[in-house]
Amino acid sequence: MKRVLYEITESVRIALAQIRGSKMRSALTALGVIIGIIAVTLMGTAIRGINVQFNNSLAVLGDDILYVQKWPWHNVDDWWNYANRRPFYPEDAEALNRIIASTPNSQLDVAVPVAGRSSTVRSGDNLVSGVATFGTTADYGRLMTADFQTGRLFSETEANSGRPVCVLGSDVAEALFPGGTALDQTVTLRGQPLRVIGVMARQGSFLGIFSFDNQILIPLNTYRRQFNVRGGSLEIRVKLRDKLHLADAEEELTGAMRRVRRQVPGERDNFSINQQDAFKEQLGPLKEGMAFAGLFITGLALFVGAIGIMNITFVSVKERTREIGTRKALGARRRTILFQFLVEAVAICVVGGTIGLSLTFVACTAAQHAMPNLPIQVSWTLVASALVASVVTGIVSGFLPALGASRLDPVVALRYE
Amino acid sequence: MIPPLAPAAAREVRPVGPLVIAIGEVTKLYRMGSETIHALRGVSISIHRNEYLAIMGPSGSGKSTLMNMLGCLDTPTDGHYQFNGRDVAGMADDELAEIRNREIGFVFQTFNLLPRSDALRNVELPLIYAGVPPAERRERARMALESVGLGNRIHHRPNELSGGQRQRVAIARALVNRPSIILADEPTGNLDSRTGVEIMALFEQLYELGNTLIVVTHEEDVARHARRVVRLRDGLIESDGPSD
Secondary structure, eight states: OHHHHHHHHHHHHOOOOOOOOHHHHHHHHHHHHHHHHHHHHHHHHHHHHHHHHHHHHHHHTTTTTEEESOOOOOOOOOOOOHHHHHOHHHHHHHHHHHHHHSSOOOOOOEEEEEEEEEEEEETEEEEEEEEEEEETTTHHHHHHOSEEEEOOOOOHHHTTTTEEEEOOOOHHHHHHHHTTTTTEEEEEEETTEEEEEEOOOOEETTTTTTETTEEEEEEHHHHHEEEEEHSSEEEEEEEEOOOOGGGHHHHHHHHHHHHTTTTTSHHHHHSSSEEEHHHHHHHHHHHHHHHHHHHHHHHHHHHHHHHHHHHHHHHHHHHHHHHHHHHHHTOHHHHHHHHHHHHHHHHHHHHHHHHHHHHHHHHHHHHHHOOSSOOOOOOOHHHHHHHHHHHHHHHHHHHHHHHHHHHHHHHHHHHOO | OOOOOOOOOGGOOOOOSEEEEEEEEEEEEEETTEEEEEEEEEEEEEEEETEEEEOOOOTSSSHHHHHHHHTTTSSSSSSEEETTTOTTTTTTTTHHHHHHHHHHEEEEOOOOTTSOHHHHHHHHHHHHHHHOOOOHHHHHHHHHHHHOOOOOOOTOGGGGGGGGHHHHHHHHHHHHOOEEEEEEEETTTTSSSHHHHHHHHHHHHHHHTTTEEEESSOHHHHHSSEEEEEEETTTEEEEEOOOE
C-alpha cells in the first residue's frame, strides 16, 4: 500500500519535472485544454444564467396564481373553438369569490378580475407609449409579487368608486418624472388626469419580451369608464391557498367556473385555466435542447484539446522509450509506468483546466461589472465539474499511450535508439 | 585513490557461496518475419554467490540474449531457469519486475540515467519501486553514492558529471537495493581507457566486498578481470572456465 503511495508521489514528481522541462510544448498542449474548458464553462455559465432569468421571470407571474382566460398558454389547432368563447365579466370574479367563500376548506384564496390593454401615458411634455395598462380591484394587492417603491395600491373604496388614481411601474415613473418623485404627481391617460398614489419596485422583464416595469395599474371601474368597456375582455386571476395542492385547486376552480358560467354537464369548458408551469413545460424542452446543443458544440473544443493531450503523450512515450526500458529494468511494474504517463496527461489537463477556469471567472466578473443586470454566476458546481472534466479528459486521452508504454518489452525498449 | 590492479596470478579467488542462478538447457527462438532465429540453442550455467563472471562472444553469439535472460528481462522459449530457488521461466511481467528490482543490479553501457534527476534521485529509483520510505531511501542512496566515491556529487545531474562519474552513479544505483547479482553490459564501452580501468578497479573492490558480478563484454581486457569466463558461439557455450 505504501509502495503505491511512493509510486504515485514519484509519478507526480516526474510529471511536474517533465512539464517544467518542456515548457513550450506543455503550454501549447495545455492551451487546447484551456480553450476547451473556457468554452465549456462559459457555456455552462450562460445556460445557468438563462435558467436563472427564466425562473425569475416565471416567479414574477407567480407560482401560486391560476389565470382564467379565453385562450390557453399553448398553441391550439382548433382556434375556432376558443375564439367564440364568452368573455369574462367583473361579475364572474364576484360570483367566483362568493363560491370560494361558501366552500369549506377551499384550496382557493381570492379571485381578482384584471383587464389589460396598451395605452399612452403623459405628464407634461413627457410621454410614454405602449404602457401595459391594467384595471383591477383592491384585491390585486393580495396576489402581487412586487413590492412598492413608494406609496400603496388603491383601496377598496377608491376602486369601487372608480377614483382617478394610479400605480406606476418603475420604468414608467422614471420616464415621466426623470430624477423627480412621481408620488402625488398627476399623469394623463386618454385625457383623464390620474393621481399617482404608488410606484412599484423594479421587477425586470419576462423572458426579455414583456417588461413588468412598463405598466400602470388603475381601478377597474376607472378603466372601464376610461376605455368605454361594457363587457368582458378581462381575465380572472385566482390565488391559491397552498401551491403544493395545485392539482386539487385547479379541479376546484374548474368546477367553480363551470357554475359561474352556468355550463351544463357534458359541455366542454368554455374557459382555460393557465399556470406558469405551462410555460415551463413548453419552454423546458427548448431550453434543454439549447443547453445540450451548446454544451455539445463547446464540448468539441474540449475534445480537440483532448486529442492534443493524446498526441503529446504518444510523443512523450516514444521519446522516453529508453527511459521506460530503464525503469522496467530497475523494477517498475506495468501499473507504475501506466500511472506515470497518466499522471502526466492529467497534470497538463488540470493545469490547463485551472487556468481556463480562472479566465472564465475573470471574464464573468468583468461581464457582471459591465452589465449588472445579467444573471451571471460562477457556481461551485461549475468549478467542480470543470475540474472533473479536466481530470477525465486527461485520463481518457492519456490512457491509450500510457497503456502502450506500460506494455513495452523492456528488452526492446532498452535497445530503442 | 583507486588501487592499481594486481597481476592476475596474485589476485585472490574468493570461495564461492550458495547457488544463485541455475540455468538448464535454455533455448530462445525469435521470429524475424518468416525466419526463425535460434539465439540460444541449449545453454546451461550455474552461478554461485560471490562469483566474478565474464560472458564473452562475438556479435550474434547469443551473448545479449543470455544477458537479458540472466537479468530476467526476457524469458526462455524452453529450458529452466531458477533464481535463488525460484522458477523464473514461467513468470509474468510484474513478477519479473519484482525479481529485477530486488535481486538484480543493472549497469548499462550507456549508463541510462534519468537526465532530469540528480544523482541522488537516480540512485533512489529502485528503492521507490521497492517501497522503501523516503527518509531511509535518501540515506541508503547517499551511502551507495559515497561507496562509489561520489559523496560530494549527490546533487549533480548527469549532464554535470563526467562519463566515469555517470557510470559510478549507475553502479551506485545497481548496488542500492543490495541485489543478489550485479549485471553489467559492456560497462566500459562508452568510456576512455583510463576511466575504464577505474571502473574495473571499482568492480574489483565490489567483488572483494562479497558481491556477485556478471560482466558481459567483447573486450578481452575487461574479461581478464573476472575470475571465470564463459564464451558463447552460435547460441552455445564454447568454453566455461577460470580466466587466464
